[in-house]
Amino acid sequence: MPVQKPVFKPYYQDQIMAIPPTLDELVAKGHPVRIVNDVINRINIQGLLNAYKIKGTSSYHPQMLLKVLVYGYVSNVYSSRKLEVACRENINFMWLNGTSYPDHNTINRFRGVRLKDALRSVFEEVVKLLAAEGLLSIEEVYTDGTKIEANANRYTFVWKKAIQTNKEKMGKALGEIWQYAQSVAKVEDGLPEPPDFTDIDTEKVQQTVDTLNAVLAEKTDLDKKVKAKLRYVTREYPEKMAEYERKEAILGERNSFSKTDTDATFMRMKDDHMQNGQLKPGYNVQISTSNQFIVNYTIHPNPTDTTTLKEHIEQHQASFGKTLKTITADAGYGSEENYEIMEAGQIEAYVKYGMFDKEQSETHDKKKPFAQDRLFYNQEQDCYICPMGQKMNYIGDSKRKTSTGFEQTSKRYQAGNCATCPLNGACHKSQGNRIIEVNENLRRHKAKAYQLLNSEKGVEKRKQRCHDVEPVFGNIKQNHGFRRFMLRGKEKVAIEWGLLAIAQDVRKKAA
Incomplete structure (x- = not known):
């Protein structure tokens, strides 16, 4: 009986093709690289063209370099040296660059110098394009922030x-x-x-x-x-x-x-599996999203989100020439100053304040029966009634300024006789007669926020926030492995995050 042999497909490594395939034929239909190409071709990049001088030798076309960079950030290729290799070896990059082979110095110079003043306009054009297609809303957004480590020595502070x-x-x-x-x-x-x-x-x-x-x-x-x-x-x-x-x-x-990146501030970051806080040089990145598309971004050196909202809203206004209709954010943004800013801009603020979540608990009132917000206020006599039924009379105002220069005014009320009160020690722990400070303006804003957040629309907004803005950070950090900036200085960090934002929007469009 003859011995059977395995059958293999023909393999001719040196076969010469009469009509070789084009690069376009080798790129799959619907591939993300085609989305990048289409989006960049359709937007106005005049601001980027203006970054080039008329005199001097010819340069690689900025549209081609922009496509290469954006697709690099889409496909997790962030290093300029790796991008140089990809432009010579990766079919998708070769199709984008038209078999031009920019070296890593050219790519790095384009990213760090040419895009410095032009990338924001490129990002805005992408957002406007996606908005025109009905994929996102520029006027109703969800805002959040995250800390990303800087390219700086952790020990030179x-x-x-x-x-x-x-x-x-x-x-x-x-x-x-x-x-x-x-x-x-x-x-x-x-x-x-x-x-x-x-x-x-x-x-x-x-x-x-x-x-x-x-x-x-x-x-x-x-x-x-x-x-x-x-x-x-x-x-x-x-x-x-x-x-x-x-x-x-x-x-x-x-x-x-940090001495190696003076724009970076040391912040506590929870980036290990135990969520232990570690002090590292970094930047506070703020984004606004709509349908998981990034609509706006700003970079801040301060670790807390509270003081970032004003600049973030101003950037949105400068970018799109229109004010926001609604903002949905967590309790990190619920300050008196922020509520004032949003009210002045006629923005519907679905923004929590510090105790909002605890106030939703049925046991909240039972845990703190003597809390300040549980006291009865007599509007006619301008006094509060303490738990024993005694008056707490107005004794004057106290004023303080926040780190941003915003002035807060509180009214002070003092009880008449706490020394012989049977609730002394349980009602309050301070020495002498109890004094409370009431910020009436902040209390008004909290009451307004409470009504908005617990309305039917507010409940929907709160649910949507959890799977609109937060997954964007998770996708960039976990799925695409970007946890540390490669460039130094706030200006270059903003360029890098702008490329990440464009890449996120392109990926979402291609999904």
């Missing part, structure tokens, strides 16, 4: 508190030397009282050092420790103070920055 502590030590040391100089100086030296070292600068330090050296220079019987200390102060303090002032200028309103 500068802290504002450390600078302040060191400046206090310098002031104390100068004060001690000044007191010693007063004790040994002659009457004719005329050494005045020590300067105020609570707020010192380079000029004050230099003047103090010069004065001390002038007074103590001719003293032959100085304490050796004081002489050594004065030499150290003369040599080190003016230079150190100048360095502290440079760092404080970089810090601005922040509490920290």
Whole structure:
């Protein structure tokens, strides 16, 4: 019986084709690379063309480079060197670039320099295109933020508190030397009282050092420790103070920055499987979405979401020339200032405040029966009634400014006699008569938000938020592996996130 042999398909590696296939034939119909090509071809990129000068040698076409970058971010290829390789070896990239082979320096320069002033307009054109197709709404959005690690050393940090502590030590040391100089100086030296070292600068330090050296220079019987200390102060303090002032200028309103990316702030990030907080240099990325399409994005150096909303809304207005109709966001944005901003802009705010979720619990009232919001208010007499039925009379206003300069005003009410009250200790823990502070404007905003959030539309908005904006961050971080920026500096980080935003919208359109 003959031995059977396996049958294989023909394999001719060196076969010459009479009519070789085109790159277009090798790219599958409906492939995401075709969506990228179609979207970029249909939008206005005049702002990008304006980034090029008329004089000089010819350049790779910016439309081609933009397509390559966007498709790179769609397919998780973020490195300029990997993009260079893909342009030579990957059929999809070769189809996009028309067999042009830009090197990694060209790609990196295009991303970091050419797109600096043009990418925002490109992103806006993409959003307008998708809105015209009915895929998203520009006026009704869901807003949230996340922290993404910067491309910076985790251990080269500068802290504002450390600078302040060191400046206090310098002031104390100068004060001690000044007191010693007063004790040994002659009457004719005329050494005045020590300067105020609570707020010192380079000029004050230099003047103090010069004065001390002038007074103590001719003293032959100085304490050796004081002489050594004065030499150290003369040599080190003016230079150190100048360095502290440079760092404080970089810090601005922040509490920290990284030496390798001075725009990055140290933030607590929960990025391991145990969700343990780790301090890392990073940026707070804010986005607004509609139907899981990114409609707007902003980059912030501050770790909290509360102070980001104003700039975020202003960016939306600048981008699309129209105010928002509705915003839906979590309790991280529920501040008096934000409610005021949204009310002034006539934006319907489905934004939670801090205690909203707890107030939905049936046991909330039972857990805190003596809480401030449980007290009865007598509007005619402008007083609150304490749990024992006694009046808490108005005693004046208190004002404070937030870190953004927003002024909050609260009315203060004080009980008449808590010393002999049987509920003393259970009603409140403070010493003396109980004082409560009532921010009537914030209370009004909370009442308005409560009504909106618990309306039929508000319940739908709250449900939609959970699977509209939050999955976008999950998709970018988990599914596409982008957890750390590759570029340094806020401007370049904004470019990188803009490319990610365009890539997210293209992926969603292709889905």
